[in-house]
Amino acid sequence: MAFLFACKQCLLFLVVLLHASAAIAAAALDNSTDLASLLAFKAASTSGGAAASDNIIAANWTTDAPFCTWVGVRCSRQYPSRVVSLNLGSFSLQGTISPHLSNLSFLSSLDLSNNSLSGTIPDTLGQLPRLAKLRPKWNHLSGPIPPSIFNNMSFLVYINLYHNHVSGSLPTIVMLPRIEIIAIGDNLLTGHVPASLAQCSTLQEIYLGINRLTGSVPSSFGNLSDLVHLALGQNQLSGAIPASIGNLTKLRLLFLAFNHLGGEIHKELGNLVNL
Incomplete structure (x- = not known):
């Protein structure tokens, strides 16, 4: 009887495992969410008044073709219907960044550099579980940096917000276990340089120059043993350069x-x- 009971338990476990695997596979193949997210992004980022002839997305992103063939869109090889990269640098984008991008759950790279996007950075971007590279540099983005980007993105390696109008203070809580490059120079940041950045042991480059940061250079930065570039110039920092x-x-x-x-x-x- 014990043997039969154990077999039934194993069979039940196998059935549950198969159902779970099927559900994961079905979710990976379901591209309706990705399509809706891309169309929402198109609607928000082409609403700035630019002529369609000047906007590649407005002309190319149509449902006449599969979205994995759209310019700037790259899909997964393992799950061909899921978007893993948006390379939209210098696409004459205007308007805003749609918060619906957070539904691209397989997205690992988002490049929106060298456009004319305005508005704030959606807090929902912090919900992208696989995002490793975030590059909205050289735009007109304003408002604060969502705290979720600094404490909720365990795969983030590279963030570049250079040359925008981002304001407010940097989040004091920083939990980015894989971050290597933080570039938020040439903005309107105020407040102190977060000492908690020193907890990001993988950091190699920090660019926070050309802002309005005050306070001192954190002595805890001396713990960043892999740091190659440290740029904090053109701020309002005071005190001594730490011996650390x-x-x-x-x-x-x-x-x-x-x-x-x-x-x-x-x-x-x-x-x-090595300086």
Whole structure:
């Protein structure tokens, strides 16, 4: 009897496993959500008044063809009907970034650079579970950076918001276990440089120059042993350059000019032999 009971349990487990696998496969093959998300993005980003002839998406993204063939769209090889990359740099986009992009659950790369997008960065982008690269640089985006982007994106490796109108302070809670590059220079950021960035041990490049940041250079940055570039120039930082910066022996670029720094230059900075 015990043997028969065990067999029934194994059979039940196998049935549940097969149903779960089928559900996952069906979800991966269901592209209706991706199509709706892309069309919502098209409607929002082509609403700025540009002529259709100047807007590649307006002319090319039509339901006459499968969306995986649309310009700038790349789909998964494993799940051919799911979008994994949007490369839309220099596409003459205007309007705003649709919050419905968060429904592209397989998206790993989003490049919106060199356009004329305005409005805020949707908080819903922080819900993209696989997003590794976020590049909306050189646009007209404004408002604060959603905290969800800094504490809810475990796969994020690269974020570039350079040359926008992003304002407010940087989130104080930073949980980006894979982040390598943070580039938010040439914006309107205020507040302090978050010391919690030092918890991102994978960081290699930090660009926060040309903002309105105040406070000091965090001494905790001396723990970022893989840091190669540190650019905090053209802000309103004060205080001394921490001696701990001398621990960054891989550092090749240190840009702290045009601030209100004072105090002595510590001898430990002489350890930066790769500058």
